Amino acid sequence: MIYLDNNATTAVDPLVLEAMLPYLKEFYGNPSSMHSFGGQVGKALSQAREQVAALLGCEPSEILFTSCGSEGNNTAIRAALAAQPEKRHIITTQVEHASVLNPCKHLEKQGYHVTYLSVDEQGCLDLLELEAALTGDTALVTLMAANNETGVLFPIEQVGSLAHDYGAIVHVDAVQAVGKIPLDLHQLPVDLLTLSGHKLHAPKGIGALYVRRGFRFRPLLIGGHQEKGRRAGTENVPGIVALGKAAELAQTYLGDPHEQQLRDALEIGLLQRIPDTQVNGHLLHRLPNTTNLGFKFVEGEAILFWLNKYGICASSGSACTSGSLEPSHVLRAMHLPYTVLHGSIRFSLSRFTQAAEVERVLEVLPGIISHLRAISPFSHE
Amino acid sequence: MIYLDNNATTAVDPLVLEAMLPYLKEFYGNPSSMHSFGGQVGKALSQAREQVAALLGCEPSEILFTSCGSEGNNTAIRAALAAQPEKRHIITTQVEHASVLNPCKHLEKQGYHVTYLSVDEQGCLDLLELEAALTGDTALVTLMAANNETGVLFPIEQVGSLAHDYGAIVHVDAVQAVGKIPLDLHQLPVDLLTLSGHKLHAPKGIGALYVRRGFRFRPLLIGGHQEKGRRAGTENVPGIVALGKAAELAQTYLGDPHEQQLRDALEIGLLQRIPDTQVNGHLLHRLPNTTNLGFKFVEGEAILFWLNKYGICASSGSACTSGSLEPSHVLRAMHLPYTVLHGSIRFSLSRFTQAAEVERVLEVLPGIISHLRAISPFSHE
Amino acid sequence: MWDYSEKVLDLFYHPKNQGPMDPTPEPGIRVVTGDVGSITCGDALRLYLKVEEATERILAASFQTFGCTSAIASSSALTELITGLTLDQALKITNRDIADYLGGLPPAKMHCSVMGQEALEAAIYRYRGIPLPVHTDDDSALICSCFGISESKIRRLVR
Ligand SMILES: Cc1ncc(COP(=O)(O)O)c(C=O)c1O
Ligand SMILES: Cc1ncc(COP(=O)(O)O)c(C=O)c1O
Ligand code: FES
Ligand code: FES
Numbered sequence: 032m033i034y035l036d037n038n039a040t041t042a043v044d045p046l047v048l049e050a051m052l053p054y055l056k057e058f059y060g061n062p063s064s065m066h067s068f069g070g071q072v073g074k075a076l077s078q079a080r081e082q083v084a085a086l087l088g089c090e091p092s093e094i095l096f097t098s099c100g101s102e103g104n105n106t107a108i109r110a111a112l113a114a115q116p117e118k119r120h121i122i123t124t125q126v127e128h129a130s131v132l133n134p135c136k137h138l139e140k141q142g143y144h145v146t147y148l149s150v151d152e153q154g155c156l157d158l159l160e161l162e163a164a165l166t167g168d169t170a171l172v173t174l175m176a177a178n179n180e181t182g183v184l185f186p187i188e189q190v191g192s193l194a195h196d197y198g199a200i201v202h203v204d205a206v207q208a209v210g211k212i213p214l215d216l217h218q219l220p221v222d223l224l225t226l227s228g229h230k231l232h233a234p235k236g237i238g239a240l241y242v243r244r245g246f247r248f249r250p251l252l253i254g255g256h257q258e259k260g261r262r263a264g265t266e267n268v269p270g271i272v273a274l275g276k277a278a279e280l281a282q283t284y285l286g287d288p289h290e291q292q293l294r295d296a297l298e299i300g301l302l303q304r305i306p307d308t309q310v311n312g313h314l315l316h317r318l319p320n321t322t323n324l325g326f327k328f329v330e331g332e333a334i335l336f337w338l339n340k341y342g343i344c345a346s347s348g349s350a351c352t353s354g355s356l357e358p359s360h361v362l363r364a365m366h367l368p369y370t371v372l373h374g375s376i377r378f379s380l381s382r383f384t385q386a387a388e389v390e391r392v393l394e395v396l397p398g399i400i401s402h403l404r405a406i407s408p409f410s411h412e
Numbered sequence: 413m414i415y416l417d418n419n420a421t422t423a424v425d426p427l428v429l430e431a432m433l434p435y436l437k438e439f440y441g442n443p444s445s446m447h448s449f450g451g452q453v454g455k456a457l458s459q460a461r462e463q464v465a466a467l468l469g470c471e472p473s474e475i476l477f478t479s480c481g482s483e484g485n486n487t488a489i490r491a492a493l494a495a496q497p498e499k500r501h502i503i504t505t506q507v508e509h510a511s512v513l514n515p516c517k518h519l520e521k522q523g524y525h526v527t528y529l530s531v532d533e534q535g536c537l538d539l540l541e542l543e544a545a546l547t548g549d550t551a552l553v554t555l556m557a558a559n560n561e562t563g564v565l566f567p568i569e570q571v572g573s574l575a576h577d578y579g580a581i582v583h584v585d586a587v588q589a590v591g592k593i594p595l596d597l598h599q600l601p602v603d604l605l606t607l608s609g610h611k612l613h614a615p616k617g618i619g620a621l622y623v624r625r626g627f628r629f630r631p632l633l634i635g636g637h638q639e640k641g642r643r644a645g646t647e648n649v650p651g652i653v654a655l656g657k658a659a660e661l662a663q664t665y666l667g668d669p670h671e672q673q674l675r676d677a678l679e680i681g682l683l684q685r686i687p688d689t690q691v692n693g694h695l696l697h698r699l700p701n702t703t704n705l706g707f708k709f710v711e712g713e714a715i716l717f718w719l720n721k722y723g724i725c726a727s728s729g730s731a732c733t734s735g736s737l738e739p740s741h742v743l744r745a746m747h748l749p750y751t752v753l754h755g756s757i758r759f760s761l762s763r764f765t766q767a768a769e770v771e772r773v774l775e776v777l778p779g780i781i782s783h784l785r786a787i788s789p790f791s792h793e
Numbered sequence: 794m795w796d797y798s799e800k801v802l803d804l805f806y807h808p809k810n811q812g813p814m815d816p817t818p819e820p821g822i823r824v825v826t827g828d829v830g831s832i833t834c835g836d837a838l839r840l841y842l843k844v845e846e847a848t849e850r851i852l853a854a855s856f857q858t859f860g861c862t863s864a865i866a867s868s869s870a871l872t873e874l875i876t877g878l879t880l881d882q883a884l885k886i887t888n889r890d891i892a893d894y895l896g897g898l899p900p901a902k903m904h905c906s907v908m909g910q911e912a913l914e915a916a917i918y919r920y921r922g923i924p925l926p927v928h929t930d931d932d933s934a935l936i937c938s939c940f941g942i943s944e945s946k947i948r949r950l951v952r
Contacts, residue, residue: 335447
């Protein structure tokens with residue numbers, strides 16, 4: 032099996048599994064308990080918090096653990112609005128993940144005014160548009176660090192500074208960025224930042240939210256005192272330990288050119304072998320592991336099924352919208368031509384991807400595309 | 413180590429770990445993905461949903477997976493109020509878990525009127541008090557099936573019927589009941605029911621919410637289409653598989669007298685050996701695994717530290733308030749005398765508890781209590 | 794789980810000077826007690842002092858405590874700290890001194906050491922026949938988060 036769908040989810044690193052296993056076996060205590068069996072588990076949580084903080088360049092006390100990226104995004108958006116309850120304006124972008132867009136749509140029904148910033152054909156933001164949208168009534172600017180479908184990076188630093196000039200809170204959905212590109216929250220003008228473990232070789236079911244020190248945070252889940260009252264619920268100890276280890280490992284791999292070299296080899300190789308193909312998204316401002324390619328005149332699902340037949344996993348659109356039949360909202364926002372819109376495939380690599388796997392895609396995909404084009408009524412026009 | 417704190421959290425059953433491990437290793441695909449690698453993971457989720465449904469006597473489609481009991485309770489309360497937005501009254505009890513009480517307190521600030529039903533000295537409800545509190549404006553009756561501190565059972569069936577007579581939605585926090593006593597949702601007049609995996613030998617970080625078919629559910633976490641749009645976020649696949657297996661195992665152990673026999677041996681043994689000791693909570697309407705004992709004139713934390721020295725894990729109050737200095741709100745609601753209030757200890761057993769472990773407690777605890785009483789200023793008065 | 798120092802745990806598991814003091818009169822020596830807290834609020838301390846009347850020196854001290862790990866350790870620490878001091882010297886002992894002697898206490902548990910200071914004050918004032926100063930509600934709120942205003946009133950009634 033050739034797994035090139037790492038933006039959907041990643042394999043748990045064996046070292047991560049090794050780190051978490053004791054907490055699925057002998058160290059099952061509840062960290063809130065009044066015995067040293069539970070107490071020693073509490074120490075493991077502290078260590079994990081330090082590991083995650085180290086990757087992000089923040090303080091351990093600024094990290095709270097969640098169950099996934101979606102919870103992080105939902106929580107951050109609510110917390111930001113609760114911190115400035117008198118303001119009624121939100122700025123986001125048209126290409127956000129559903130776990131940001133859907134809460135925003137929901138808030139529109141509750142009387143919030145939401146600006147969805149557009150992107151250009153390369154998926155990039157226009158800072159002038161952002162500046163024009165910002166007002167003293169803007170409670171929140173929420174945008175992603177890196178796009179899950181195209182890998183395009185947004186200029187968090189500039190956006191954050193501008194937003195802060197207007198007194199808005201800045202939330203960054205960094206689910207796709209964390210572990211793939213360096214982030215330094217000591218430097219970045221960001222108040223809240225979301226990450227999700229299963230995108231960086233930790234298991235599914237664990238995530239984290241960065242909350243800048245001093246931020247008047249209001250929790251989404253209320254109940255017990257866990258996470259200093261910022262997230263109720265018995266802590267997912269094995270998941271937290273795993274995320275800590277995954278963060279530590281990610282840091283050691285940051286800057287390793289391996290993924291980008293293979294991604295470039297794949298991208299260039301396919302562009303050379305398959306005519307009428309284009310890269311979707313800015314060529315430079317992009318995650319090192321992602322390429323989104325538009326194969327004109329063919330349909331994405333058909334390509335995926337063929338790839339699947341060869342044991343190759345890739346994706347069209349984002350994993351959690353691919354159950355629907357609509358073309359990707361991200362590519363539509365980029366105003367890609369219809370010929371490309373329906374035939375775009377995302378390959379997303381990881382540190383476990385091997386050169387031979389890329390080779391194999393280069394071998395089989397040209398045949399698949401030409402087969403599908405042969406039966407397409409459009410390619411002959 | 414002698415672990416008698418199973419109401420705080422339980423050990424993962426080795427069979428549960430075995431079932432989930434493949435999903436922490438080779439089967440890491442995203443169930444929403446468009447390749448068969450992700451697809452086979454989707455099948456595992458369906459199976460787990462069936463296993464949980466079988467334990468509860470409901471349909472698989474009525475189960476949605478959450479990250480913990482607290483998320484389940486928070487979600488259920490919000491969903492119930494959203495389903496009847498015009499009603500402004502909630503009924504709960506004084507002895508609920510913080511993840512029910514704190515949302516209720518929060519809702520009071522938002523204009524809801526909340527009735528906190530009292531309990532008697534045995535921790536039992538008065539159905540007449542419930543009936544007197546119910547009105548046509550009651551949106552929700554939320555109460556626990558079994559109390560985490562005393563194990564006392566509430567009469568869910570009668571409460572549910574009464575509540576339904578008045579058109580209220582019924583939510584049951586069954587976090588402590590599921591897996592310990594039989595529950596049959598085909599029969600029970602319940603609309604929403606919460607459970608948490610780590611209380612029944614699944615790992616921390618997974619839970620489930622039962623939502624009666626036809627209930628107009630509104631999700632707490634919004635975003636992707638996971639869980640049929642009822643809970644956004646990439647599914648915690650290993651956790652879900654584990655919960656499924658844990659539910660299946662729990663079903664096979666239901667009715668096994670082992671836990672209750674040991675609990676009774678422990679309780680009777682301690683009552684016989686230690687004077688001025690009482691059982692807190694109704695002797696019959698109680699979980700088979702729990703005993704809460706009040707040792708007069710001594711303080712709970714001191715007892716726990718001594719037990720800890722002998723490698724015995726127990727608890728005073730609920731794990732998530734033991735960080736605070738207040739005596740348990742549950743025991744206070746029962747109006748226990750102050751002599752008992754501060755010196756109460758919960759022992760909670762599991763199917764893994766062994767007779768020799770109970771023996772050991774019977775050996776050491778009498779000495780601990782008499783030592784502490786010797787240095788207490790009250791016992792001589 | 795509280796992160797207690799070794800010293801706290803040691804004095805908790807092996808308290809020094811525990812138990813009531815023999816009240817049989819000895820010439821030139823007085824035994825007094827100082828009480829604080831009550832069973833209502835979950836912690837109480839009775840301190841016994843054996844004082845040499847000529848020198849006002851504390852010849853021995855012992856305690857009985859109803860309370861948590863740190864309350865028991867604090868009480869025991871107090872008795873060690875004050876043995877051999879004159880009453881005037883002992884009055885200078887603060888709860889900080891007790892906590893320091895214990896190698897520190899978790900912040901949420903600092904109030905457990907305050908009880909020691911209060912009991913000492915109570916015993917010495919009783920020895921000298923001075924009425925006990927009334928602590929304002931503000932003070933007690935500072936002292937212990939489990940003594941709410943109403944509870945500190947209960948506490949005085951019970952006392
Ligand atoms: C009765 C009850 N409800 C809810 C919860 C919360 O469950 P969790 O810790 O999984 O959020 C617990 C346990 O802590 C409980 O005992
Ligand atoms: C950019 C982005 N944000 C948020 C999420 C949601 O993360 P999760 O699936 O862990 O809830 C994802 C992935 O699905 C994502 O790619
Ligand atoms: S042709 Fe099948 S989805 Fe449109
Ligand atoms: S005496 Fe330590 S908590 Fe009150």
